[in-house]
Amino acid sequence: MNDKLRIMVVDDEAIVGKRLKPSLEREGYEVETFGDGTSALERMAQKEFDIIVTDVRMDDVDGMQILEHVRAHSPRSKVIIITGYATVELAREALVKGAFDFIAKPFKPGDLRAIIEKAAVELAQKE
């Protein structure tokens, strides 16, 4: 296993994954993107990811379900919630369910990179 941090990006807006993937890969991360929650969960059954970046509102499986799944099956992984429908209630719900961070769209790739760096530091400290 290589020591690159494995990141999963789940968003039904293809442009989000398309933009984030090269930006994060340039930082040395291994990135896989998914356009729906179901295929993301299927991939998670095959491979463990260190960080999962997920949108909330998606048709089949939403971001909160992904968060719950990760917490139940891969407690070590960090989940970062991104959403265009940010509210106080939603942010609080995500944190209670164990999200590492919550960020409203639109954001700059640099904003997310900073959060991922924080998550990476925390992951490294725990190991």
Next chain:
Amino acid sequence: MPVIIIAADSYEKGREIGQQTAEALGYRYVDRELLGRVSEVCKTPEERLVRLLEDAAPAPLGGVFSKRWREQVACIQQEVLQRLLEDNAVCHGLCAHLYVLGVSHVIRVRLISRGADTGGQPVVACDADVEEDAARFQKQWRCWSLRSDDQEQTYLCRYDLVVNLDAADTPQVVEKLAEAAADPKFRANTYSLNCLRDLELAARVRVRLMDQFPNVDVEANAATVVVRAKLSRRSRNRQIETIKKLVREMPGVAYVEVHPVSALLPKTTP
């Protein structure tokens, strides 16, 4: 780490609980000491600012609050929001519960006391008490929002925690607040920190414009500032340019939009 904002009927009681909570959690305590600085900025005696805070919902003259009153309120808001940008704080006595809104890591606490013997009642107040208090909150919020739209009112009458002081002593209340501060739902996150930064930026812009444009609505989102202002028809373009110039020069501002509006009165009637 969260910010705890305390609203209490008795200043002394709120201060006692606020200080002890800050001490128990290792947080900073933000109270009326900062009025000295506000007094310098808005050139108003400190005692006058204290009176303004004591009477959070003054009766407006002819439905309009004076320019001076709005200026003082704007200065207080700016100073408080600047202090709260660093989290881990307990804030009391500055009406912050009326303008630090929509920030998920801010715990808004109301301490109520009816002065009755209610032995055996729960520390967290019942819905009836909260409802009774909501009307008062609405009235105060109308004065302090410095905004002309009423969109958020229904949501705004809710606190995160309403504590019944008739049923709890200070150590019990402090314990309750410390418990709330440990709740993960109040943890600071990127979204909530950005919301607080937006409020602080809007407050700074309001103070910057207050002298020349006392009746403005200001909103900030990231580094974009939207100003709605009542402008005279004859010099509208010149005034828009003046506002843009003043705001653009401010730190943290990347883009300014100015929307002239025909009427912009503070909310004074329910």
